[in-house]
Amino acid sequence: MTQIDDVAAHEVEREREQVSVIGELLDERLAGTREQLAHVLATPPQGAAETYERDVTAGRLAGEVRRLEGAEEGLVFGRIDLADGTVLRIGRLGLHRDADELPVLLDWRAEAARPFYEATPVHPMGLRRRRHLRLKGRTVLGVSDELLDGSAPTARDLIGDGPLTAALQERRTGRMGAAVATLQAEQDAIVRSPHRGVTVVQGGPGTGKTVVALHRAAYVLYAFPKAAERGVLVLGPNARFLDYICQVLPSLGENDVVLATCEELAGVAPGAADPFETARLKGSSALAGALAAVVRSRQAPDTEFDVRVGQEWIRLRDEDVARARTSAQTSGLAHNRARRLFKELLVDDLVRELARSGAEALELIDAQVEQLTGLDLDRIAAADLRRLGVDDAPATGAGEFDADAVRADLLDDAPLDRAVEDLWPHLTPGDVVRALLTDADALDAHLPQLTDEQRALLRRSPGAPWTDADVPLLDEASSLVDGPPERVFGHVVVDEAQELTAMQWQMVVRRCPGRSMTLVGDFAQAGPATVARDWQEALGPHLGRRFDLRTLTVGYRTTREILATTEKLLARISPGRPPIRSIRRGEAPRTLATAPESLVVTLLRELREQGAAHPGELTGVICADGRVEQLAAAGIERHARLVPASQARGLEFDAAVVVDPDGITAARPGGERDLYVALTRATKRLCTITVAPPPAKSAG
Numbered sequence: 123m124t125q126i127d128d129v130a131a132h133e134v135e136r137e138r139e140q141v142s143v144i145g146e147l148l149d150e151r152l153a154g155t156r157e158q159l160a161h162v163l164a165t166p167p168q169g170a171a172e173t174y175e176r177d178v179t180a181g182r183l184a185g186e187v188r189r190l191e192g193a194e195e196g197l198v199f200g201r202i203d204l205a206d207g208t209v210l211r212i213g214r215l216g217l218h219r220d221a222d223e224l225p226v227l228l229d230w231r232a233e234a235a236r237p238f239y240e241a242t243p244v245h246p247m248g249l250r251r252r253r254h255l256r257l258k259g260r261t262v263l264g265v266s267d268e269l270l271d272g273s274a275p276t277a278r279d280l281i282g283d284g285p286l287t288a289a290l291q292e293r294r295t296g297r298m299g300a301a302v303a304t305l306q307a308e309q310d311a312i313v314r315s316p317h318r319g320v321t322v323v324q325g326g327p328g329t330g331k332t333v334v335a336l337h338r339a340a341y342v343l344y345a346f347p348k349a350a351e352r353g354v355l356v357l358g359p360n361a362r363f364l365d366y367i368c369q370v371l372p373s374l375g376e377n378d379v380v381l382a383t384c385e386e387l388a389g390v391a392p393g394a395a396d397p398f399e400t401a402r403l404k405g406s407s408a409l410a411g412a413l414a415a416v417v418r419s420r421q422a423p424d425t426e427f428d429v430r431v432g433q434e435w436i437r438l439r440d441e442d443v444a445r446a447r448t449s450a451q452t453s454g455l456a457h458n459r460a461r462r463l464f465k466e467l468l469v470d471d472l473v474r475e476l477a478r479s480g481a482e483a484l485e486l487i488d489a490q491v492e493q494l495t496g497l498d499l500d501r502i503a504a505a506d507l508r509r510l511g512v513d514d515a516p517a518t519g520a521g522e523f524d525a526d527a528v529r530a531d532l533l534d535d536a537p538l539d540r541a542v543e544d545l546w547p548h549l550t551p552g553d554v555v556r557a558l559l560t561d562a563d564a565l566d567a568h569l570p571q572l573t574d575e576q577r578a579l580l581r582r583s584p585g586a587p588w589t590d591a592d593v594p595l596l597d598e599a600s601s602l603v604d605g606p607p608e609r610v611f612g613h614v615v616v617d618e619a620q621e622l623t624a625m626q627w628q629m630v631v632r633r634c635p636g637r638s639m640t641l642v643g644d645f646a647q648a649g650p651a652t653v654a655r656d657w658q659e660a661l662g663p664h665l666g667r668r669f670d671l672r673t674l675t676v677g678y679r680t681t682r683e684i685l686a687t688t689e690k691l692l693a694r695i696s697p698g699r700p701p702i703r704s705i706r707r708g709e710a711p712r713t714l715a716t717a718p719e720s721l722v723v724t725l726l727r728e729l730r731e732q733g734a735a736h737p738g739e740l741t742g743v744i745c746a747d748g749r750v751e752q753l754a755a756a757g758i759e760r761h762a763r764l765v766p767a768s769q770a771r772g773l774e775f776d777a778a779v780v781v782d783p784d785g786i787t788a789a790r791p792g793g794e795r796d797l798y799v800a801l802t803r804a805t806k807r808l809c810t811i812t813v814a815p816p817p818a819k820s821a822g
């Protein structure tokens with residue numbers, strides 16, 4: 123061994139020692155927190171307040187245990203050496219021995235860790251050296267250094283292959299991994315942006331938008347405590363995509379993030395899909411106005427109110443009912459809550475009416491008695507009271523009208539409630555959506571701006587199941603009848619955000635009162651329900667111009683060779699868009715041609731050959747949705763993941779086989795964008811299988 127090797131080995135050994143010290147500190151913290159948790163759980167609380175307090179403390183400690191446990195994999199991954207000799211080690215979480223001393227391990231999200239991600243030789247940000255550590259468990263497998271201050275490397279600087287290259291060479295597992303050790307400067311600048319409002323991140327396929335979005339969620343939880351208190355929501359396009367990203371945040375030690383699709387958020391499981399034209403119409407914001415109008419049309423549309431109270435029928439004056447309606451409608455309350463106010467106001471009017479008619483009846487009796495007998499009952503009663511030594515007449519003597527008691531009785535009175543129900547019925551979200559979409563007159567009345575054809579497309583039959591596009595309508599209706607959702611979030615991350623319709627944006631905005639969001643997407647990959655062409659068009663109606671737009675320019679997934687073959691397609695679907703610069707190189711994409719009847723055989727042969735040549739790789743077969751059943755029946759899933767083109771957004775494979783590109787293009791409106799998505803899923807190789815149309819039958 124040379125002297126240089128000796129120094130290098132010694133350097134690695136010192137890193138091992140430090141990692142082991144950090145590991146012991148983590149163990150200590152974990153044992154201490156588990157002990158505290160066990161103690162809290164073993165102490166029986168006295169009374170409700172203590173039980174509540176104990177549950178809160180136990181929940182916090184259990185969360186801390188999960189966070190510490192989650193930090194185990196890749197606990198330490200970096201180190202920076204400042205020009206003044208200070209050394210900071212960087213990892214998944216921060217660990218201190220003493221609050222006054224430098225941390226033993228610096229949380230990657232701390233401001234002091236920024237140079238680890240953003241320093242370059244041109245802007246060294248006070249660093250001499252940046253070091254990446256590769257760990258398996260707590261074993262240091264490798265060390266790789268970069269010098270940033272222009273100094274010449276010494277024997278203690280272990281200049282090697284960049285860690286990004288190693289990360290990108292890893293096999294795909296079907297689940298996205300954290301990129302916390304290798305976030306690139308342009309990504310990191312977005313992740314730790316101090317902007318608390320809406321940040322929009324755009325970029326071509328594979329530029330790390332999802333990586334940025336998820337690391338941003340973790341950063342927000344760390345750096346914006348107010349937003350963290352309410353939690354973070356990550357909204358994805360479908361369950362398949364959420365499954366793909368579900369491990370990233372737990373591996374960053376963040377377990378309190380909610381991952382959901384729009385359907386899960388609304389709590390509705392649709393049982394059907396609409397034709398695209400219908401879905402697009404249902405996504406338009408005109409529907410919000412129409413649903414609000416439907417609800418209003420059920421709020422005391424006429425002002426006749428007759429109700430039987432005891433033996434009597436009482437009729438309220440039209441203007442009293444109209445006044446109650448206006449007060450309830452302008453109260454800011456949702457329909458079902460405003461109904462209670464409406465009822466209370468009617469009951470107040472009824473009580474007044476009853477008091478008035480009761481007094482009139484008594485006066486009538488007095489007058490009749492006086493006429494028949496000559497006795498003045500009021501004077502006699504007053505004289506009696508004086509004789510008894512009572513100066514003031516009692517407020518509610520026998521026979522007097524007790525307004526409060528009458529009011530309470532009326533509020534509980536079932537016949538009265540039924541009468542109110544006729545005027546202002548309780549509504550469910552389903553009632554409202556059905557009232558609009560199953561009734562041609564309602565569609566005419568509330569969506570006059572649409573054509574007859576468009577209204578016909580929106581019309582649903584009474585017993586039809588809910589569709590995907592109905593979900594945001596039901597959510598809108600729910601906010602109209604029951605008020606804002608119970609669960610709101612401090613920060614919302616939306617992936618594949620170009621997919622959201624105006625009605626889905628309403629759902630998102632409703633759940634984020636602080637308007638703190640990270641939205642990532644790419645309009646060149648938009649699906650058929652998307653009508654907006656850019657962010658201003660998509661977000662303007664919901665968020666105005668208040669968003670910070672960032673663009674990612676470097677591709678980390680798709681090879682240059684694959685991107686080159688998609689250039690013409692991209693120019694058609696997104697004219698003028700500059701192609702992204704990929705840092706990956708790979709094999710030239712291949713195309714196979716087959717007749718329809720030989721498709722399955724050709725595909726299976728290709729998968730077997732690829733499997734033999736590249737064992738252990740993850741292959742995705744992407745085809746038009748309508749072809750999935752045929753390929754599944756042929757057993758494709760034994761060799762590869764079978765993905766309908768409509769659900770390929772955001773996914774990634776080592777190799778992709780795109781089946782029948784023309785079929786994908788023709789399957790849905792905007793099918794060329796589906797094809798672009800399909801062609802950009804592979805990190806290594808792409809094979810496209812074209813299917814020749816069946817020969818035209820000769821006439822005669």
Ligand SMILES: Nc1ncnc2c1ncn2[C@@H]1O[C@H](COP(=O)(O)OP(=O)(O)OP(=O)(O)O)[C@@H](O)[C@H]1O
Pocket residue numbers: 286289290298299301304305306309325326327328329330331332333334644647678679771772773774
């Ligand atoms: N800094 C990084 N370090 C390591 N891997 C990275 C980095 N940035 C991106 N990647 C990898 O590049 C691939 C593409 O990233 P990602 O899925 O975030 O891209 P995207 O822009 O969301 O793509 P799409 O538009 O297709 O949804 C993933 O495998 C991701 O892990």
